[in-house]
Amino acid sequence: MLTITRYVLIDLLRNRSVAVYTLVLALLSVSLLSLEGGSGKALLSLLNITLLFVPVITTLFATIYFFNSLEFIELLLSQPVKRTRVLLAVYTGMAFSLSVAFVAGVGLPLLLLAPALPSLILIFTGVVLSCIFSAIALLVFVLTKDKTRGIGAAIVVALFFTLLFDGLLMMLIYAFSDYPVDKALIALMTFNPVDLARVLMLLQLDAAVLMGYSGALFKKFLGTPAGSIYAAASLVCWVLIPLLLGVKVFRKKDL
Amino acid sequence: MLIRTIACCLLFTTAASATVIRTGPSAPLQDVLDRAQPGDTIILAPGLYRQHDIVIRKSLTLIGDNYPVLDGENKYQLLTVTANGTVIAGITLQHTGRSSLTDMAGIRLQQVSQAQVRNCRFINTTYAVYLQNSTHCTVSGNQISAAAGDELQSGNGIHAWKCSHLQIRDNTISGHRDGIYFEFVTASGVHHNLSSNNIRYGLHFMFSHNDVYSHNTFRANGAGVAVMYTRGVVMYKNNFYHNWGDAAYGMLLKDITDSRIILNRFHKNTIGIFMDGTSRIDIAGNEFQANGWAMRVQANCDNNKIRMNNFLGNSFDVATNGTLMLNSYTFNYWDKYDGYDLDRDGNGDVPYHPVSVYAVLSERIPATMLLYRSFLTNIMDQAEKMVPAIIPDQLRDNMPRTRKWNL
Amino acid sequence: MIGIEKLTKTFGRFKALDNISLQLEKGQVVSLLGPNGSGKTTLIKSILGLTIPEKGQITIHGKPVGKDVRYRAGIGYMPQIGRYPDNMSIEQVIHMIKDVRKEQADYDDTLYTGFGLHAIRHKKMRTLSGGTRQKVSACLAFLFKPDIYILDEPTAGLDPVSSELLKEKMAAESARGKLVLITSHVLSDLDGLTSHVIYLQDGRLVFHESVEYLETVTGENKLNKIIAAIMQAPKLLPC
Numbered sequence: 001m002l003t004i005t006r007y008v009l010i011d012l013l014r015n016r017s018v019a020v021y022t023l024v025l026a027l028l029s030v031s032l033l034s035l036e037g038g039s040g041k042a043l044l045s046l047l048n049i050t051l052l053f054v055p056v057i058t059t060l061f062a063t064i065y066f067f068n069s070l071e072f073i074e075l076l077l078s079q080p081v082k083r084t085r086v087l088l089a090v091y092t093g094m095a096f097s098l099s100v101a102f103v104a105g106v107g108l109p110l111l112l113l114a115p116a117l118p119s120l121i122l123i124f125t126g127v128v129l130s131c132i133f134s135a136i137a138l139l140v141f142v143l144t145k146d147k148t149r150g151i152g153a154a155i156v157v158a159l160f161f162t163l164l165f166d167g168l169l170m171m172l173i174y175a176f177s178d179y180p181v182d183k184a185l186i187a188l189m190t191f192n193p194v195d196l197a198r199v200l201m202l203l204q205l206d207a208a209v210l211m212g213y214s215g216a217l218f219k220k221f222l223g224t225p226a227g228s229i230y231a232a233a234s235l236v237c238w239v240l241i242p243l244l245l246g247v248k249v250f251r252k253k254d255l
Numbered sequence: 256m257l258i259r260t261i262a263c264c265l266l267f268t269t270a271a272s273a274t275v276i277r278t279g280p281s282a283p284l285q286d287v288l289d290r291a292q293p294g295d296t297i298i299l300a301p302g303l304y305r306q307h308d309i310v311i312r313k314s315l316t317l318i319g320d321n322y323p324v325l326d327g328e329n330k331y332q333l334l335t336v337t338a339n340g341t342v343i344a345g346i347t348l349q350h351t352g353r354s355s356l357t358d359m360a361g362i363r364l365q366q367v368s369q370a371q372v373r374n375c376r377f378i379n380t381t382y383a384v385y386l387q388n389s390t391h392c393t394v395s396g397n398q399i400s401a402a403a404g405d406e407l408q409s410g411n412g413i414h415a416w417k418c419s420h421l422q423i424r425d426n427t428i429s430g431h432r433d434g435i436y437f438e439f440v441t442a443s444g445v446h447h448n449l450s451s452n453n454i455r456y457g458l459h460f461m462f463s464h465n466d467v468y469s470h471n472t473f474r475a476n477g478a479g480v481a482v483m484y485t486r487g488v489v490m491y492k493n494n495f496y497h498n499w500g501d502a503a504y505g506m507l508l509k510d511i512t513d514s515r516i517i518l519n520r521f522h523k524n525t526i527g528i529f530m531d532g533t534s535r536i537d538i539a540g541n542e543f544q545a546n547g548w549a550m551r552v553q554a555n556c557d558n559n560k561i562r563m564n565n566f567l568g569n570s571f572d573v574a575t576n577g578t579l580m581l582n583s584y585t586f587n588y589w590d591k592y593d594g595y596d597l598d599r600d601g602n603g604d605v606p607y608h609p610v611s612v613y614a615v616l617s618e619r620i621p622a623t624m625l626l627y628r629s630f631l632t633n634i635m636d637q638a639e640k641m642v643p644a645i646i647p648d649q650l651r652d653n654m655p656r657t658r659k660w661n662l
Numbered sequence: 663m664i665g666i667e668k669l670t671k672t673f674g675r676f677k678a679l680d681n682i683s684l685q686l687e688k689g690q691v692v693s694l695l696g697p698n699g700s701g702k703t704t705l706i707k708s709i710l711g712l713t714i715p716e717k718g719q720i721t722i723h724g725k726p727v728g729k730d731v732r733y734r735a736g737i738g739y740m741p742q743i744g745r746y747p748d749n750m751s752i753e754q755v756i757h758m759i760k761d762v763r764k765e766q767a768d769y770d771d772t773l774y775t776g777f778g779l780h781a782i783r784h785k786k787m788r789t790l791s792g793g794t795r796q797k798v799s800a801c802l803a804f805l806f807k808p809d810i811y812i813l814d815e816p817t818a819g820l821d822p823v824s825s826e827l828l829k830e831k832m833a834a835e836s837a838r839g840k841l842v843l844i845t846s847h848v849l850s851d852l853d854g855l856t857s858h859v860i861y862l863q864d865g866r867l868v869f870h871e872s873v874e875y876l877e878t879v880t881g882e883n884k885l886n887k888i889i890a891a892i893m894q895a896p897k898l899l900p901c
Contacts, residue, residue, distance in 0.1 A: 007758040011747035040545060040568040041590060044628065052630050071745035075802070078710045078739035079762050080731045166631040170623065177620045185625055198629055254673070255712040 004076065004086060008093025012065075018101050021057055025049070025105025033113040040205055043118055046106060047201050050122065051194055054102065054129040056158045062094050062137030063154035067147040074255050087138070087250050091243060095134040102126040118204040125197045128235045132193045133158070135242040142250045165192045186221065193238040200231045280304045280323070291315055293338070299323040299346060307331030314338045319345035322376060327351040327359070333380075335363040342371045349378040358410055360385035364392055372397060382410035383431070386418050393422045401430040406454055411436035415443075423448060433459040434476065437466070446470050456481045457498075468493060479504040479524060488514035497523045504529045505546065511536060518662060521546055527569070530556045539563050542662050548574050548614070557581035565660050566590060566609070570627075573609035573650065574618060580649040584609065588656040596657045607655040610646050612639040663688050663810060663841050664709060669718035671704055671865075678704040680865040682718070686843065686858075688809070691836045693852045694845040695889065696862035702845045703742070705862070706812055709843075710739055722810070735763065738803035742814040742845075744795040748788035752779055752798055755787065759802055766806050773801040776827050793819045800828055804835070811835060811842045817851045829855055849886040856885060861892075869899050 036042035110119040144150040189195040221227045273294040280302035296316040330352040348361035361380035366388040374396040377383035383399040403409030412428035421443035428434040434450030437460035450457035457473030458480045465487040472494040479498035495505035505524035518540045521527035527546040543549035549569040554577025594603035664686040671679040707713040720727040777797040817825045861868040880891040
């Protein structure tokens, strides 16, 4: 598997889109951090960028790349290798290179200009989101028949997790504002990795205000180590479940 | 002339007879005190004194040599002072009893004036220094620590009731119910104290008019600082740091009038200043940084002036619960302000609205905080900036500074 | 070598392969013919395990094609469209496939040198023309000296010289007792090379005969003529 991954990396790390993505992230990070002097404000702006850019770019780019590699994947599969191995290798290469792009674009400036715990958590968040949305793109790839539909699905998925989901959640919150639905809401948020990542980060940056949130769930659950572990574990599940599902479908897929 | 001479002699002899008495753990201290003449100095030799409920009825100076220890064995009170001008210094007082009937104190000053408690150490005393009906007393340089468990069982570090002209300075207080507690205490000063990790409030006062608080630090107290039903308060250069919790404030102002809050720093508090029913307060030159809410100003506050403060990196700058705006905000620096200053007079040309959409939304429905800082709410913020619909429009700073105040 | 029994595959309502049975033996050069959508590619992909059959069985050397992927070590496949990762060089692509087939260290690089790929081995795949990419695909198919060659439109897009070289290579390999399975639209390319013809239509097997037999039946000796003759008079054939 690592053999194939290595070659996927050779290709992806020289990919022009990945380079542009890294460069844009780096420019944004450096300009924000130098303008705001490594303050919480810069970190928050970077958080917003991470929560929007990483899911959208990762999903779209990875889906397109997987579809462009379809013929090459077929060629690989005509060799004596298992399907699972090829798919996981391609995924690993994708997740790794997008994580590298994020670490180079956002992580390095952060570590150099604002080395602190929240910065580390932001880097972790970005890397995990890159892995998650690469896995989701993989699932989109194995589930859709052709490139056009695949890209369409990728756009819908990215939009869903970055915007629509929160919109629905907001409507729910309004509709049930008279009921104690806090627990249900937290459970619902588990279904959106972007929200999970955001909350994980907020507990670092806006801890003070979250402690004042009278629902107190932040404090009682998400604010505790158990809560953070829950959020992190859910994020890991968000990598594994689409990935395993993708592998399962791919093993039976007609290419 | 003769009479005058005699008087002089008398004075002289009294002064000359002021002796220094040294005593140790084995001698009964109450007897030593009772035998001493007013003005005498009693020096306690080092050691553990298992003696309690000692009353100082004469104006004496009680000084510890290398911190002798008075131990209440978790049952008793230690020193009670009923004589004016008494000085107590350099003693360790520990393990007073706890009682729901009497407030067990390390040192109790009862209807005295000019008394002083200096450089003592209080370890696990229910109340460390308890002042009642006293005036012109000084409590300074003491180290007061306890490990209080809950609010009901514990007492206050420095507790004053019906006093005036007190000076409380340079004390370090932790682990009590309230660090410093004033009730009906007037014309007093509280300076350079550190009050931290108390269960309830770092500083708590009620009906205590015309007091001055400066250079104190209130850190990590259960609910911050609460001041109530008082006028004429002056607070300057205090630090309110890291008071976190769902009912925690840097400072809670309840029914405070005609006061000044100047040059203080509020860092990392859930709520920097909470104002409820306060009027005519001048809040100027303070720095609010990294608080959840820098200020919560309830709609029942009026004629307060919030000016020339720095608001930096707060999740929310101002929150309020109504639409009535009777306070003025001017010349503050808001780091979230993104207006412009074309005439370069240092003030932005468009007003700043310190109440954000999300502050309003989460005020109405707290659960919306779950979506705080998501892409959706960024869109809502931008939309609100273009077409204000939710935020109270009158609550605004017409002269927002474009540069941070150098405080 | 390749045995296919009652192979059926449908995509939704569309029947791509309908109860196909075939037996292909070593030394044969089999041309797989038929109009677009007749099931040629599906048949090839089924043999390669890229498409999972619904019914029926494929055996290679008597062993059924299934979960064990090792049988593919004996197959060299040249796809119709050769698309490769943009930023890899020719050399890297070849190294990669060699790494994937680590067990085999004995290479046949006749085509690699014959096509002159070694001279441009550092070029990125994205900069190559379609023809050059076809050359890379061909080179990869022949690299591991397999027993079976499956070539999907091998000569499409190749220049005449390279096309000729590839045909010579196929002839040489079949002479060595290998099985070559080719699909092609350019029937003239297959003349003189083909030993057997399989004709598919709408997923059904129309005929599978040797070229000699077809020549006798139709009296033609060019492949396109033979096919035309049969299409006009299907009764020439017993099935």
